[in-house]
Amino acid sequence: MKIATFNINGIKARAAALPDWLDTAKPDVVLLQEIKSVDENFPRELFEDRGYNVETHGQKSFNGVAILSKFPLEDVQRGLPGDPEDEQARWIEATVMGDRAIRVCGLYLPNGNPVPGPKYDYKLAWMERLKTRAKGLLLQEEPALMAGDYNIIPQDEDAARPDAWQEDALARPESRAAYRRILNLGFTEAFRARNQAPDNYSFWDYQAGAWQRNDGIRIDHFLLTPQCADLLQNCHIDAQIRGYEKPSDHVPVCIELNA
DNA sequence: ATGACAATCAGAGATTGA
Numbered sequence: 001m002k003i004a005t006f007n008i009n010g011i012k013a014r015a016a017a018l019p020d021w022l023d024t025a026k027p028d029v030v031l032l033q034e035i036k037s038v039d040e041n042f043p044r045e046l047f048e049d050r051g052y053n054v055e056t057h058g059q060k061s062f063n064g065v066a067i068l069s070k071f072p073l074e075d076v077q078r079g080l081p082g083d084p085e086d087e088q089a090r091w092i093e094a095t096v097m098g099d100r101a102i103r104v105c106g107l108y109l110p111n112g113n114p115v116p117g118p119k120y121d122y123k124l125a126w127m128e129r130l131k132t133r134a135k136g137l138l139l140q141e142e143p144a145l146m147a148g149d150y151n152i153i154p155q156d157e158d159a160a161r162p163d164a165w166q167e168d169a170l171a172r173p174e175s176r177a178a179y180r181r182i183l184n185l186g187f188t189e190a191f192r193a194r195n196q197a198p199d200n201y202s203f204w205d206y207q208a209g210a211w212q213r214n215d216g217i218r219i220d221h222f223l224l225t226p227q228c229a230d231l232l233q234n235c236h237i238d239a240q241i242r243g244y245e246k247p248s249d250h251v252p253v254c255i256e257l258n259a
Numbered sequence: 260a261t262g263a264c265a266a267t268c269a270g271a272g273a274t275t276g277a
Contacts, residue, residue, distance in 0.1 A: 168277075205263090
């Protein structure tokens, strides 16, 4: 089973590029972030016509996450638990009913800039809630994953110019520590489990020719429970599509599971 | 040191992103 995560930076703006990529990459399951659309306006036919089941958790203008799946989806949950006041659409999870049931969680972790400030506080608080949900997944002792735009540069090797990100919410020591507290509960980060090479990124800014200079950062990640990590075949980044027509500033990260 | 670039909503330019 091929599962991908992709921050598309707006479904309207990606109405051509996203189907093109689906037709080429043929993922079974896709976790989308930043659909920037309310549920009613999401062009689900684009995906249903290609054989995908579609579940969305959108909001107006910003954020918004979705799951596309060629397998049936069960027990869909929207919103990260832990704060009933939180209106931002950054979390959706469901069980993918393939040969083996897999719980998939799609997330769009807050950016957090500027540091310090209320947005950074929200990021850290959100990560604390994420940790709680992560513990819950581990307790199930079943194949499960949390994937999406973490807005975290895990280590300096995950940025072309680490010095430029030192004071940024994506790389601050407190951000990295919060990410590691989740990882250290017992998750496997799929990309580094299969690839130790530097210069692998999942985001390039639109500005200043970042793509052409390969001035990127790796911030889109797959975290797998032990039972899911047992199934991991490989993980790769579809970087080339960043150079295609009207791209997102992120590219898809894909895993192949023995399931 | 700053802005560059893109998307959204709205119908100009502010806001957000990373």
